[in-house]
Amino acid sequence: MSLIHFQVLSAALFSIGVYGVLARRSAVMVLLALELMLNAVNVNLIAFAAYGEQVQATGQVIAIFVITVAAAEVGLAMAIILRLFRDRASVDVDEVDLMKW
Amino acid sequence: MNYLLFAPEFTLTAVAFAVLGVDLFLPRDKKGYLPALSVVGLIGVFVLSLRYLWGRDTDLYDGLFLIDNFSLFFKAFFLVLGVMVVLSSVDYVKKHLSRPGEYYGILIFSILAMMLMAASGELLTAYISLELLSFSLYVLVSYGRHGLKPSEAGVKYILLGAFASALLLYGISQVYGMLGTTRFDEIHAALLLEGTPLNPAVLVGLVLIIAGLGFKVAVVPFHMWAPDVYEGAPTPVTAYLAVGSKAAAFALILRLFSQAFMPAFDDWQIILVILAALTMTVGNLVAMAQQNIKRMLAYSSIGQVGYLLMGVAALSPLASNGVILHLVGYGGTNLLAFMCVIVFYNATNKEEIADFAGLADRSPFVAMAMSAALLSLAGLPFFAGFTTKFYLFTAAADGGLLWLVGLAITNSLISLYYYMMVMKQMYMVPADDNTPLNVSMFSCGVLGMLLAGVIIIGVYPGPLVNAIQAATKAILP
Amino acid sequence: MSLSLVVFYLLGAVCLGGAVGVVVSRNVVHSALLLLVSLMGVAGLYLLLLAEFLALVQVLIYGGAITIIVLFVIMLTRVQEFRAMKDNPQWPLAVVAALAMFVLLAAAMIKGAPSETTRQSVSFEELGSSLFTQWAVPFEVASLVLLVALIGAIVIAREGGEE
Numbered sequence: 001m002s003l004i005h006f007q008v009l010s011a012a013l014f015s016i017g018v019y020g021v022l023a024r025r026s027a028v029m030v031l032l033a034l035e036l037m038l039n040a041v042n043v044n045l046i047a048f049a050a051y052g053e054q055v056q057a058t059g060q061v062i063a064i065f066v067i068t069v070a071a072a073e074v075g076l077a078m079a080i081i082l083r084l085f086r087d088r089a090s091v092d093v094d095e096v097d098l099m100k101w
Numbered sequence: 102m103n104y105l106l107f108a109p110e111f112t113l114t115a116v117a118f119a120v121l122g123v124d125l126f127l128p129r130d131k132k133g134y135l136p137a138l139s140v141v142g143l144i145g146v147f148v149l150s151l152r153y154l155w156g157r158d159t160d161l162y163d164g165l166f167l168i169d170n171f172s173l174f175f176k177a178f179f180l181v182l183g184v185m186v187v188l189s190s191v192d193y194v195k196k197h198l199s200r201p202g203e204y205y206g207i208l209i210f211s212i213l214a215m216m217l218m219a220a221s222g223e224l225l226t227a228y229i230s231l232e233l234l235s236f237s238l239y240v241l242v243s244y245g246r247h248g249l250k251p252s253e254a255g256v257k258y259i260l261l262g263a264f265a266s267a268l269l270l271y272g273i274s275q276v277y278g279m280l281g282t283t284r285f286d287e288i289h290a291a292l293l294l295e296g297t298p299l300n301p302a303v304l305v306g307l308v309l310i311i312a313g314l315g316f317k318v319a320v321v322p323f324h325m326w327a328p329d330v331y332e333g334a335p336t337p338v339t340a341y342l343a344v345g346s347k348a349a350a351f352a353l354i355l356r357l358f359s360q361a362f363m364p365a366f367d368d369w370q371i372i373l374v375i376l377a378a379l380t381m382t383v384g385n386l387v388a389m390a391q392q393n394i395k396r397m398l399a400y401s402s403i404g405q406v407g408y409l410l411m412g413v414a415a416l417s418p419l420a421s422n423g424v425i426l427h428l429v430g431y432g433g434t435n436l437l438a439f440m441c442v443i444v445f446y447n448a449t450n451k452e453e454i455a456d457f458a459g460l461a462d463r464s465p466f467v468a469m470a471m472s473a474a475l476l477s478l479a480g481l482p483f484f485a486g487f488t489t490k491f492y493l494f495t496a497a498a499d500g501g502l503l504w505l506v507g508l509a510i511t512n513s514l515i516s517l518y519y520y521m522m523v524m525k526q527m528y529m530v531p532a533d534d535n536t537p538l539n540v541s542m543f544s545c546g547v548l549g550m551l552l553a554g555v556i557i558i559g560v561y562p563g564p565l566v567n568a569i570q571a572a573t574k575a576i577l578p
Numbered sequence: 579m580s581l582s583l584v585v586f587y588l589l590g591a592v593c594l595g596g597a598v599g600v601v602v603s604r605n606v607v608h609s610a611l612l613l614l615v616s617l618m619g620v621a622g623l624y625l626l627l628l629a630e631f632l633a634l635v636q637v638l639i640y641g642g643a644i645t646i647i648v649l650f651v652i653m654l655t656r657v658q659e660f661r662a663m664k665d666n667p668q669w670p671l672a673v674v675a676a677l678a679m680f681v682l683l684a685a686a687m688i689k690g691a692p693s694e695t696t697r698q699s700v701s702f703e704e705l706g707s708s709l710f711t712q713w714a715v716p717f718e719v720a721s722l723v724l725l726v727a728l729i730g731a732i733v734i735a736r737e738g739g740e741e
Contacts, residue, residue: 121729161715163712165712165716200733207726207730210722210725210726214719214722225713225716226716226719229720229723233723233726236723236726236727240727240729240733240734244734279692300690301686301689301690302689302690302691303690305683305687
């Protein structure tokens with residue numbers, strides 16, 4: 001078990017998250033996929049911190065900040081989604097066509 | 102550790118908290134004190150930064166936070182921008198938003214974030230300041246506007262913004278992991294050690310960082326969110342998005358690419374060149390088809406980002422000067438254009454280009470200000486746009502990107518077309534309703550200030566250019 | 579095949595299986611709960627990487643706070659029974675994009691892999707002291723991020739009183 005195992009796992013998790021963001025129509029589901037992406041980043045960071053040449057806390061510190069920002073993001077996004085739900089006169093948020101090109 | 106060097110940031114945070122706190126005690130009709138307090142606070146921090154930080158070149162916390170002429174220039178620029186945005190929002194907030202305290206407070210936090218972004222010396226600080234700016238903007242975009250379009254714009258903005266941050270973060274994790282450090286100067290040293298060809302793991306990290314930052318400034322093909330968000334947000338916030346967040350992101354990009362990623366120049370230059378070409382062309386071509394003034398200005402600012410990217414791709418001291426000068430000049434011009442839209446919306450509640458018909462008769466001053474802004478955006482002489490574009494295009498040509506400069510000039514000519522369309526509406530099409538426009542004295546004053554700024558930069562850019570040269574010397578000696 | 583490698587594969591299966599479930603499930607409550615499963619798998623991975631504090635934080639924040647918020651909002655935004663939701667009609671494009679991204683990332687990582695090292699743990703004291711001394715500036719800015727998110731969420735979600 002070495003660094004590359006964790007890196008490939010993180011890449012896979014990240015790609016699954018990217019699929020979720022691009023393919024889902026409901027705002028809540030896109031948010032769940034975003035959380036997957038941010039966790040993939042954290043796995044990558046902590047793997048680097050554990051397998052690095054010198055022992056530094058930097059990777060884990062960055063991971064702590066990522067978790068913090070992800071949590072705040074979920075809170076704020078939920079408030080904005082609630083607002084959207086109310087403004088659509090009580091229709092499901094799931095019909096929002098988010099990826100209009 | 103000289104904590105006094107943090108004085109501007111501490112003071113600005115105190116101003117933000119003061120605005121939020123005072124808002125608790127002010128009765129409904131006295132809320133006019135809040136923008137006044139914000140402006141006084143911002144000007145105070147501006148004076149403080151200039152007097153105290155002039156000519157220093159140090160860093161705090163081991164390279165985390167850099168204090169040099171580059172960060173000082175951008176601090177001053179963001180504070181002046183903040184003052185202009187607060188002044189532009191006064192009438193709009195009074196009429197349309199019911200919670201002014203939080204609006205001004207969060208605006209000041211976002212200015213703080215921009216100042217920190219320009220002063221970051223390593224990746225984590227840059228990322229977290231970018232997140233503070235992004236969060237403030239997510240809130241401001243969704244502020245107070247009810248209705249289907251604004252709410253959808255708000256949701257789209259936060260979800261795509263978070264996606265961009267995730268891409269940026271993955272890039273940061275790769276660069277950190279492979280090179281072992283997040284400080285810009287140490288990354289530079291590590292890249293020199295790596296030599297060519299660049300390690301693919303580092304290159305993929307670099308590409309992801311470019312993609313993430315590209316989303317934030319609406320580079321094509323990551324620009325999809327911009328027109329809808331610009332249209333759905335309150336207009337002063339749109340102006341702030343168009344000018345401030347781009348300027349802060351470009352300050353970060355300039356520092357990142359010149360201080361950290363310079364050794365890998367050959368690898369990323371080609372990517373930026375392609376993105377620049379795509380962005381300027383798509384931005385200008387699609388702008389021609391727009392009916393709503395805010396969407397048109399959104400696509401026009403996407404085109405402008407293309408020119409700025411061209412400057413970054415040709416990275417040299419001259420190009421860096423050009424980019425910063427264009428940021429300042431285009432910033433002032435865009436503010437002027439958006440202020441005219443704000444004034445028009447406050448008086449008539451309309452934002453389509455067709456509604457601008459006959460503006461020359463209804464309010465000659467606003468029509469003149471809007472024309473000046475449009476001509477400056479197109480790059481005609483006598484206005485800021487000409488000087489800044491001239492500088493930027495010369496610098497890019499100097500860096501060897503001749504075909505790209507040719508494309509940029511072609512695009513400028515194309516943009517002249519749709520700016521002229523708006524002017525035609527204002528001056529040549531008679532209005533349906535000839536009542537004169539109800540514009541407050543205060544708004545006229547703000548318009549006058551912005552107009553003066555645009556013309557001064559156009560005819561007498563000397564002192565500004567000197568300040569910018571001092572700034573560039575700090576990152577590209 | 580050492581024990582830790584077996585544990586790694588098990589946890590990896592949990593993570594990736596849960597993640598796939600999150601992005602393909604038709605029922606949003608299932609998606610949210612599968613996200614929880616996947617993130618607990620990630621917490622297990624952190625334990626394998628000798629990052630105990632982060633595993634704890636992961637369980638607390640993701641399991642304790644984020645899942646609750648998500649379920650609350652799902653509850654508040656329903657008008658009828660939880661019904662199956664359709665995906666974006668262009669989802670095959672998304673599959674291609676995601677696969678391309680995975681292949682590019684994995685290839686770049688494998689090609690550029692550094693020399694072999696063994697796992698080392700970062701001492702808890704070092705993590706704590708560096709967070710408050712070396713990384714003090716991002717720490718303070720992160721507190722402002724949380725403040726802005728808090729104020730923003732309240733202002734935006736508050737009902738009534740607008741134009």
